[in-house]
Amino acid sequence: MASSERGVIARHAATVLVGQLAVMAFGVTDTIVAGRYAEGALAALSVGSAIFISVYVSLMGGLQALLPVWAELHGARRTSEVGRSVRQSLYLCAAAIALGMALLLFPAPLLRWTEVPPAMRDEVEAYLQVLAFALAPALLFRLFSTLNQSLGKPQLVTWLQLASLGLKLPLSIWFTFGGAGLPAMGLVGCGWATLVVNYTMLGAAVWLLRSDPFYTGYRFWQRIEPPDWQQLRRFARLGVPAGLSVLVEVTSFTLMALFIARLGTAASAAHQIASNLTAVAYMMPLSLAIATSARVSFWLGAGDATQARRACRRGFELTVCFALLFAGGMAALRWQLAGIYSANPAVVALGATLLLATAVYHFADALQTLCVFVLRCYRVTVAPLVLYCGLLWGLGLGGGYLLAYRGFGHWSAMPSPLAFWLMGALALAVTAGLFIALLLATLRPAPGRPRLA
Template sequence: MHELATIARHAGTVLAGQLAIMAFGVTDTIVAGRFSSEALAALSVASAVFVSVYVSLMGILQALLPIWAEQHGKGETTAIGASFRQSLYLALGFTLLGMVILVFPEPILTWTEVPQSMQADVRAYLMIVGWALPSAMFFRLYATLNQALGHPQLVTWLQVGALVLKVPLSIWFTFGGWGLEPQGAAGCAWATLLVDYAIAIVAIVLMRRQKLYVPLQIWQRMEAPDWQRISAFLRLGVPAGLSILVEVTSFTLVALFVARQGAMAAASHQIAANLAGVCYMVPLSLGIAISARVSWWRGAGNEAQAQKLAWLGVKIALASGLVLCSSLLLARAYIPHIYTADPHVIALTSSLLLWVALYHASDSIQCVCIFLLRCWRVTVAPLVVYCGLLWGGGLGGGYWLAYKNEATSAYWSTNPMPFWIGSGLALALVASLFVFLLHKVFQAQLADAR
């Protein structure tokens, strides 16, 4: 019960912070939807590109959590500080890569055939959030470090405070006022940029002044790049980041493909995707919490306890997934009214939420499983599974139903439903395979011990 309580506190604290960050997207979706359907459609496309880049890069840095948690379990405090300084080189390199993609998005917009009428607003949004990426990536390192140390509350308070600042700024920049012209969807991006730099600065101040970080000796002279250590980071982080890239793009690229169906379809899909993202915060928080604790026990040398906690995490993921799935099914006729007053968008969104609910039930299990697999440094196999099922089965299958199959493409020419059907079925297979893979890893470890 002690371990369950520890995990619950950690996960609950992380969840509060993740929901605050997710509320950034909810706020922008509501604000843009109230501004105009065109602004909401442009936000749908632009945020799909930004999230694909940011979450993929975030995944590379988040993959460092097991390393720092194991060092924490071993009591190697100064090694964590040295490792953190080396991670700054990793963050810098991938930040520059992400900025190039966001500031010059033309190849992506051309490939996905985003309508010309949307492209100007999309480019403006991406240009702004591209310059927010350095602060966002540093804050991700700060968050990962605190989660590995078992102190996520320091991150959560900053995330909640950021939301308090984000809401009025998004409204002001989007609608204008007090001498500022209405910015539309770009106003949400300006708000994000200002808030991201504000919390990054506060994080640096806390790392300088909080006693928690003193034993880590973070504020030492920066060493030259340790390529052996950075290579170890890359071996763990790159497959993890690519896995998240496949997972996220199988989800966000839908927004780009749906854009050709018109503003109503894009707006409805944005609301559905936003709700799916909010639900995802629950298994994400659980995955962070359980993997930190599992890695701590592995660092302490207790593999049996680590495996026991891993299976507990899978069971909790299943239970929470079923609860949220049921909640969405019961409330799907009412939720869209929060986002928009357009009756056509409301009706289409309500029908999409049926598949969003089923999608989340599988998403909950696979999310926790992939965090647990990283604790045992299993990253390549999940990447292969993602590529085959999420890209091939989910995204490819949805695209085929929507645009290539004569029997269905005419019926769903203005409806994103095929993409949700394909993704939901693909995720169910992914979740099953990940549970099986986790079981095989534990069996192999037991055989090695014998």
């Protein structure tokens, strides 16, 4: 039984991982294309992508938090209720789209607050204005992806994501460098390529929902009901803390790019290399966390708390093994990896140094990611949010800023991206330790404890 559960999680995670890596390849493609176009474009991408990722992933986290809801309904075999719940989630998605577009269309206050150099701002703003209109299809497709993950059928999503990569790569190159009558657009060209690909993926997802027999029993295509405020409040109690937690987690990572921008284009470019590789490596623990939480919620919906705890253990074992593998590879191949992104020796040298710190960062990040996803299955969302705020924003981002620009006590300032990565790794390590303790306390069976549903 243990090996069977481990196999189910591994297969689900592997399928999700392939799709997630295809999506992450969008960012890798843009980073390499921008880096080859101009060092200034790579630095501007570092800032622009930090803002977009902060907005998109935070809103996505609120939608991803609905996975346990649909997985429990699936485990309880309440098939028709899944369709109604998905239709209600469209109201939540519409609110997220409106909020996200407003933030991306008007980024100037944030750029001024973080003291991004004026020379970068025009290019960053133009890039974000294009991505603002790519946000709606991205979030709607994420809803489709979360639904399939909750039903244990992520394969269709993965195939769509792989196919989209085949479209994204040539479009980014063409729009950035120009050709065939199209003028070179530079960094903005990467944004237009993303917009085209996102709408193509959403169109394919809608077609599958309408035509694939797998979805027939869920009755998705009924007329949408008026807002069910009771159900939307339940969504909000789960999704809002989860989304805010993701906001804190992601901004503790992405705001580094904005604070590092004042150190110059070489520092920003090296940081972009480290952050891009870290984000790619993160897809493994994220995939395992999604697969594990889907199984835990399935068993909770089926009324088997023991099997739910067993699924959690199997997911944790897999996460530790792969996190060690990825962290070791990042440290051992740091020079080769940095050299893929840039031909500038100074950028490569600094990037390789940063990858030593990101190896530790990744291992701690993997552990806390699995914990927070499983805690959501048990509706534990507020405590992780509080810990994130104090540790990731306070110790990690705030500590990195102090170390980089002011120094700590007898330690003088370290005006380097390394200061942010060192403090970020420390903050994540503490976070992971506390989350593991919280998860163990949550999983511990207690006589008379009601199941959280």
